[in-house]
Amino acid sequence: MKLTDRILRRLKNITFKNRIIFIFLISSLAPFICLGFISFYTINSIIGNKVESALQSNLKQDLMTLENALSNMSHVSQQLAYGAGTNRLFEQLAAGQEPYERLRLTNELRSELNIITFSNPNVGLVLYYYPDKQTYQYENFRVRGSFEPDSLPVLSAYPEITYFGPHTSYNGSINQYVFSIMRKVNLPDQNVYLYIESGRNALKSLFAPQNQKDSSRRLLLLNDDGEIAFSEVPDKFPVNTMFPGANPEMTSGYSGKYFWNRETSNQGWSIVSVLPEHELKQERNRWLIQITGIFLIFLLVTVLMAWVLWKMVYRPLDKFHREIKSLIHSDATVQTEQTFIPEFDYLLYQTRSMKGKIWALYNEIEQKEKRRADLEVEKLLYQINPHFLMNTLDTVHWLALMNGQTEIDKLVLSLNKLLYYNLGKMGEVSTIGDEIEALKEYLQLQQIRYDFQFDVDLDVDEQCLALPSPRFLLQPLVENALYHGVSDDGYINVSARLQGDELVIVIQDNGEGMTPEKIASLLHDDSKESHKVGMGIGMKYVQRILRANFGDSAGLFIKSDLGKGTVVTLRLPINGREQDGGD
Structure with missing residues (x-):
C-alpha cells in the first residue's frame, strides 16, 4: 500500500507540460506500435511461408531433375545389361579365338555403345567392370586415374543395381560432380557389371x-x-x-x-x-529496417507536434503564471506580450486589468491609512501644544521654587521631563536606557499622585541599556499595572534581559489581576473606552508600535490570575527592525 501511495504521489507531482507531452505521445504512438506489432507478425508469417514455399518448390524441382537423370541412366543400363545385341557380342567375344574376329566384335560392341550413349546426351562415361579382376574395358571416354567403385558414396543398393551419390567424374575430359549407377550384366558365366555416369550437363544446375x-x-x-x-x-x-x-x-x-x-x-x-x-530472415530484416525508419520519422513528427502543442498551450499558461506572480509586486513592469490565441489573450488582458485595479485600490487604502495616522498625530499635537505646555510648566516650576514649594517644584520638573521625552519627534532613535529614565520620571509623578504606597523594582541588565527601542514603550505597560489593582504594599517589577537574539522585558505586579475577557479587551478592543488607558493610547499603542517597528518578529504576552497579579512580557528582536516595518 505504501508503494502504491508513493507512486500516486509521484504521478500527482508530474507537471502539466510533461503530462501533455506524455499523453500526446501515448495517444499518437500507441496505435502505431500496436499496428507495427500486428504487421510484424503478419509480414513475418507471410515472408516465412513465402521463403519456405520457394525453397520447397525448388527442392522438388531438383529432386525431379535428379530422379529423371537417374531414371535415364537406369533405362540405358537396362538396354545394355539385358539387350540381346550387346550380350550376344559379349558371348561371342568370350568364345572367339581368332584375333581378327575379336577385333571385329570389339569394334562392333563399341559402336553399339556409342550409338546408345549418343542417343542419350544425359549419359556420360560408360564402361564394363570386372570385379574379380578389378579391371574395366570398352569405356567410351578416357578414364581418369584408377577406377575404384567401392570408394563411391552409395545412395541406394539393390541386388541388381547400385546408385552412387555425387562424386568426381572418372571421365578424363570433364571435372565435375556426377551421379552414377552400376548394374550387373545378364551373362550366364561371366561376372560383369555395367558402370554409367551422368552426362556433362545433366546436373549442372544442382552442382x-x-x-x-x-x-x-x-x-x-x-x-x-x-x-x-x-x-x-x-x-x-x-x-x-x-x-x-x-x-x-x-x-x-x-x-x-x-x-x-x-x-x-x-x-x-x-x-x-x-x-x-x-x-x-534477410527479407524480414529488410522489412524491419523499413518499418523502423518509418517509425523514427513518425516519432520525430509526433515530438514536433507535441512541441507545437506545448508552445500553443503551455507557454500561454506560463505567461499567466508570471502575471499572477507579479501581482505581489507593485513596481512590476506592465506586460503587453501576447500569445496570438484570442482566448488566451483575452484572459491575459483581464488578468492585467485586475492587477492594475488591485494595486490602485491598495495604494488608495495605503494613502487613506497614512492620512488617518497623520490626522491622529496632528489632533494630538493640537490637543496638547507641547511648546505652550512645557513653557507653562517651566513658569510654574520657577514660581514654586521662588515660593519654597519644593513638592510642587519636584512634581512640575518630573512632568516637564516626561512630556519632553514622550512628545519628542517621531522617528527619533531611542534606547532602553532612555525608556528607563522616562519611566522613573513617570513613577515619581504617580507616587505623588496616588494616596497609597507601592514599590517599584527596576532590574535592567547593563548590556540592554544601549539597545535601540521605540519611544513611549514601557510607560503604557506600567500604567496598565497601576490602573489594574496595585494598592498599598503593592510592587511593580520591571526587568530586562538578553536571551539569545531577543531582548525580553517583563513587567510584573501583585495587583488584583485580570480576567481573560479583560486581557482580550486590552489586546483587541479598539473602542473609545479602551483609549482611556495609558494617556488615551494604552496597550493598543504598544501593539501598533511593535508591529510598525518589528513586524511579526516581536511579541506581546499577558498572563494574569485574579488575586495574584499580572505578568506582561515583551520579546523584541535585537538584530534590527523588520525590513517591511517602518515608522
Missing part, C-alpha cells in the same frame, strides 16, 4: 559452383538410412554422419543456424537443401 548459383542454399544427399552421402556444408554436416533430421516424417526444420528442407525419392534416398538462418 554448379556457389558463385554461379542464384541463392546461398547448399545441398545434402542422404542415403536410404539417413546418413549424409554428400554435403556442400562439410563443416556443419560432415559426410558419413547421421543427418539431425533423420526422421522421414520431418520435411523441414532448424539445425544450428541453418534452416533445411527435405524431399525423399521413391527409392528411399533424400535430397536436402540447407540455408543460413540469417539469409532466410
